[in-house]
Amino acid sequence: MSQTHFEGRAWVLLDKQGRLIEDIDTDQIFHNAHLHITETAQMGGYALGNLEGWKDFPSKAGPGDILVAGRNFGAGSSRQQAVDCFAALGVAAILAPSFGAIYFRNAVNSGFPVLKAPALEERVREGKILSGDILRVDGTKGEAAVPSRGVVFALEPLSRVQTDILRAGNLFLFGKSRPGS
């Protein structure tokens, strides 16, 4: 495993009708009542704590799991906690058709892999990715797969800077490795 290659159990964020939930905002991911928390280790217990149907996520999720989310995941506020809470649980990566712009940056900067998968909605609609499936992700090649179902779909490749930051570990380490940047 590296910051660009993963294999893990999928959690597909579906609503009661079985559709990917869109526009999940940072208040549903990490509610503003807990914004005063500054210790990453304490954040895990609040992950998805305000998302209907998923409030028990922290007790279900385990290290290495991969979150599969709907379009515009992480809309809303700039809070870093909405990324860090998943890192605290050991979640390995998040896949979504698109992310809130600030959320995406926050994840990259803290070395947490977020990958854009435009075809995700269709694969989920076809029932080809379910919670519990083992997902295999190759961020460098830009490809994800559910080997047990023989499904392969494309990921948007990461940009050079994003890959470099992920490889360095986070933005700080990246910056120190390149004083000119």
Place this chain on the structure above:
Amino acid sequence: MGQTILEKIIQAHSADAVRPGSVVWMSLDVRSARDFGGPNVVKHYEREYGEARPDPEHTFFTFDLCAPACTLKYADNQQICRDFARKHGLTVFDVDRGIGSHVLIEEGLAGPNTTVVGTDSHMNILGAVGCFGQGMGDVDIAFAFRTGRTWFEVPPTIKVVFKGRPSSAATAKDLALFVLQKLGTRDLANAAVEFEGDAVRDLTLSGRITFCSLVTEMAGIIGFVPEHAPALKDEIKALTGRDFDPFRADKDASYERIIELDASGLPPLIAEPPSPSHVREVRELRGTRIDTAFIGSCTNGRLEDFAAAARLLKGRRIAPDVTLKIVPTTRRVTEELLRTGILQTLFDAGAIVVNAGCGGCADGHTGLTGRGEVQVSTANRNFPGKQGKGSTYLASPAVAAASALAGAVALPEDVR
């Protein structure tokens, strides 16, 4: 190839070739943090950079979320930022000053063609004055405090052209809600937007701020309104002491898309919970009982917003079982409310008037709703839990005031 407004601003701050999709390094004129995010910025900064001093000419704290602190946690967090600022000689716009993005405009720090970042997802409000403002997380901001730079993926620019004139009852808020209704969070996602046409050309600074703030809810990066009435230059000069001379896009600038929206006869609109893009006409929801009205937030908390409310509230009392909360964006707005007598009008109508700041968003110092409570708010978000446990409808200050008087969702024309 010509450049769009955002491309020009970034280019003026970067040695890299700026074109849509390229990832560039750019310098930041203002690096700021709030009481939300700020303590984490300090923590990251001290862990990574020790005693190194951030540049005091470009680095600021603004406290607005919980001002003054109403919980021990926020009090502690604000003091962590103050201590750090004192140690390094940085300016703090403290809990008496108001919402950071607005204070930065008033102080002339966020002027046209500058780059400004802060731990506030509505920093792109600054597009209203031709500034590239951007909200960022605490890792980004800590890095910016030290290096004065950030990486940025240059977004494509989309042009939205309004056709027709909205009705006289429609405000900047209604126009923004109209865009949310038509384009949702999909069409402008991760793009810069240049808005043109009669509907936006004559917006005052206050209206531009309202309009540009909701670009965040459209999932856009930033919005600009390049055309403006001559009076806007004077208004901005009077407020900030700086000339208003924003970049214009080149004639041969390249736009990813040009979207036309017909705003002819646009009526007042309202966004239903649970999303700012669930927009309907106010008259469709007329009569929906409310418990609370809130006028304020970075979106609708300037003098004009309260003046619009005061025109309806003057000489009247709000409905007996309704509370009306008023939160000015900045101390300067409060000062103008005092000077113009608007504060007295609002108070006499039964309003609660609170210290300048964010108000109900993000567990702030006023305006949270309880379970089952129904609120009409002039803020920008009504996601579940954003403004408390209740249901929040988003509308203009005039609609909020009319609703407070009626005790139910109402149109300004309903006030007699």
